[in-house]
Amino acid sequence: MNNYQEHSLDILSTILDSAYEGIVVVNESAEIIHFNDAYSRFTGIKKAEALGQHVTKIIENTRLHNVLESGIPERGSLQIINGQEMIVHRIPIRKDGRVIAVIGMLIFEGVSELYKILEKHQQTDRKSIIHSNNLVIPEEKRKITLEKIIGKSDKIAQTKQLARKAAKTLATVLITGESGTGKELFAQSIHHLSPYCDGPFISVNCAAIPDHLLESELFGYEDGAFTGARKGGKPGKFELAHEGTLFLDEIGDMPLSMQSKILRVLQEKEGIRVGGVKPYRTNTRIITATNKAIEQMVQQGTFREDLYYRLNIIRLHIPPLRERKEDIPLLLSYYIEEICQKYNISTKQLTNKALVQLLSYEWPGNIRELVNIVERMISLVEKKEISASDVSLLFNQTSITLQPSYPMVEKLEIDKQTSTIFLELKAEKKLEEREIITNALKETNGNKAKAARKLGIHRSTLYDKLKQFNL
Ligand SMILES: Nc1ncnc2c1ncn2[C@@H]1O[C@H](COP(=O)(O)OP(=O)(O)O)[C@@H](O)[C@H]1O
Ligand SMILES: [Mg+2]
Secondary structure, eight states, X not given: OOHHHHHHXXXXXXXXXXXXXXXXXXXXXXXXXXXXXXXXXXXXXXHHHHTTSBHHHHSTTOOHHHHHHHOOOEEEEEEEETTEEEEEEEEEEEETTEEEEEEEEXXXXXXXXXXXXXXXXXXXXXXXXXXXXXXXXXXHHHHHHHHHSOOOSHHHHHHHHHHHHHHHSOOOXXXXXXXXXXXXXXXXXXXXXXXXXXXXXXXXXXXXXXXXXXXXXXXXXXXXXXXXXXXXXXXXXXHHTTTSEEEEETGGGOOHHHHHHHHHHHHHSEEOOBTOOSOEEOOOEEEEEESSOHHHHHHHTSSOXXXXXXXXXXXXXXXXXXXXXXXXXXHHHHHHHHHHHHTTOOOXXXXXHXXXXXXXXXXXXXXXXXXXXXXXXXXXXOSSEEOHHHHHHHHHHTTOOOOOOOTTEEEEEEETTTTEEEEEEOGGGHHHHHHHXXXXXXXXXXXHHHHHHHHTOOHHHHHHHHHHTTO
């Protein structure tokens, strides 16, 4: 190492040590190469002990080695260190396209600080709601939420329209749909378009919280309510979501005992903290979501019927991606662009064949899976163009096989404005085309919209073909 390099490393260490946040840097082998004073103070681990060690040996619940591998930054994640929930950022450093190091940042304004900020924020919100009876929603808020939901298929357009109507009321909304279809995204959009848009949006994943903690999470607890309870108590989600929206995700996983408690809050608009006596008032818009067949659960007696009726005032069903394949090209191009921008690389293109392959896939994980696949494509493919073989390789790694249901496609074009897909068939396959279309119509009992979807083509394209073949 020359003098100049050594000098700049010294400067870097000094800067890192004077930072208020805890900072740790690992090299390509996930060994710690920087460990600043703040990190050392917080963990009680001496710098000399940490340097040169594999990060998993030094830091609890670390994921820096995972980020080294994936190359995907993780911002604002929760990590439990020394028994405390901390907010961390994990940022990969690239050189010539390769990840050469990862920086981990530990933000000391931890979760409890965030709760405090949230509470403060809410109080001002409450005041502003009380002082203005004006429930008009500013135009820019409306735009942000609708832009986030990509898709021009009839199904998604109808769902968005219903969501827009639902948002204007304060009625409960039950969102159903498979995992990864965008239920949370819809819940957020409804909140942002609702009269409570200036209030908080509080999301609780009922399936992720152990049963015995659910009550104190939802309703809060008083000082000394149980051993290990935080001093001064803790507000519950119903309190935090006052004059805002409470989103109860995976409501189908809510134990029966909690179901009756929730029913009571909905009826009385009052909640009581665990260990508390005085009820608090809660005016909250409730949105729930589940990927379970909730009607069946009601029949089987695992979900309370009375609660079901309370939650199901407005029902929003989000169709799976395979039922709206027209949306796939739009989603792909949106996420390719977004992710490339995030990583600061010039945007990549899919070849037509690659797109055909992705269209033929059934997407059991829906849009969440699509986003993951795009992230992986971007981080694994270095070329500007992502080819069909890149796609196959990616899917082989996850041991999913693509259905070669488009063997007859030679050329494919997409009109990005309308998301219409134009397919050109191989000459020798033209004769088969009539048969394929006839079959698709047979399988869907003559339902043209369904047949078009099955074929992955736009309805208008199907109508043209029907005319062409006198069908
Ligand atoms: N229509 C959509 N347009 C753009 N992104 C979407 C859409 N639907 C879902 N997503 C994205 O897919 C992921 C999963 O969505 P999410 O709302 O968490 O699904 P769910 O709650 O149904 O499991 C999120 O990253 C979300 O932003
Ligand atoms: Mg979800």
